[in-house]
Amino acid sequence: MDDAEDLVFRALADPTRRALLDVLVERDGQTLFELCTRMAGAGVTSSRQAISQHLDLLAAAGLVRVRREGRYRLHDLDTTPLAPLRERWVRPDERTDP
Amino acid sequence: MDDAEDLVFRALADPTRRALLDVLVERDGQTLFELCTRMAGAGVTSSRQAISQHLDLLAAAGLVRVRREGRYRLHDLDTTPLAPLRERWVRPDERTDP
DNA sequence: TTGACATGCAAGCAGTCACTTGCCTAACGT
DNA sequence: ACGTTAGGCAAGTGACTGCTTGCATGTCAA
Numbered sequence: 001m002d003d004a005e006d007l008v009f010r011a012l013a014d015p016t017r018r019a020l021l022d023v024l025v026e027r028d029g030q031t032l033f034e035l036c037t038r039m040a041g042a043g044v045t046s047s048r049q050a051i052s053q054h055l056d057l058l059a060a061a062g063l064v065r066v067r068r069e070g071r072y073r074l075h076d077l078d079t080t081p082l083a084p085l086r087e088r089w090v091r092p093d094e095r096t097d098p
Numbered sequence: 099m100d101d102a103e104d105l106v107f108r109a110l111a112d113p114t115r116r117a118l119l120d121v122l123v124e125r126d127g128q129t130l131f132e133l134c135t136r137m138a139g140a141g142v143t144s145s146r147q148a149i150s151q152h153l154d155l156l157a158a159a160g161l162v163r164v165r166r167e168g169r170y171r172l173h174d175l176d177t178t179p180l181a182p183l184r185e186r187w188v189r190p191d192e193r194t195d196p
Numbered sequence: 197t198t199g200a201c202a203t204g205c206a207a208g209c210a211g212t213c214a215c216t217t218g219c220c221t222a223a224c225g226t
Numbered sequence: 227a228c229g230t231t232a233g234g235c236a237a238g239t240g241a242c243t244g245c246t247t248g249c250a251t252g253t254c255a256a
Contacts, residue, residue, distance in 0.1 A: 033231090052234080079189065
């Protein structure tokens with residue numbers, strides 16, 4: 001099972017990746033080093049490679065867009081894959097979609 | 099990391115468990131055997147023990163309430179742990195909470 | 197009571213995951 | 227040109243995960 005939905009859920013399964021999303025939601029265009037610093041500040045102690053790999057996984061899930069600018073790798077958050085997820089597992093009697 | 103939030107996200111990381119939630123959202127009080135049958139019907143081929151372990155994990159995450167009735171084990175869905183999850187990673191400029 | 201049905205428990209196994217380690221490439225400043 | 231800065235690649239490792247296997251328990255019907 002390797003469809004898009006599965007990638008998103010598996011990406012969210014790790015606390016470090018969720019913390020990365022927490023940092024990314026505030027501002028687009030943060031570099032890898034910037035993210036490492038802010039993660040360390042948030043109490044998450046992960047190496048640069050570890051964080052880079054987490055970002056690769058988030059990118060594979062479509063949650064993060066990666067672009068190059070000079071020697072920097074900039075990261076933008078994309079929350080659109082989360083939209084269908086938010087409406088899932090709502091009881092039929094609790095649905096409020098008019 | 100073993101807090102409640104982490105349990106929920108890890109519980110959602112498995113496609114079989116998500117399929118179980120899909121089946122559970124329709125009706126409360128389904129037995130283990132009933133769930134096995136409906137899972138098989140949905141194209142998910144998992145043994146009874148496997149499904150039972152998945153349900154245990156969902157129960158540990160607070161997503162499923164388990165109760166006994168005679169020789170049956172009945173399962174009720176509880177979506178309240180999903181509520182905070184739905185409002186997460188929403189851009190500050192996209193927030194619409196009045 | 198006896199047998200069938202619904203489920204529980206626990207050890208073991210193979211695959212996956214997160215992380216490290218070590219070295220390499222590319223872009224900037226001086 | 228040279229060193230520094232930002233990041234890339236890939237193999238290896240320990241722990242965790244999902245699943246199986248085998249047997250045990252408890253409940254009901256006849």
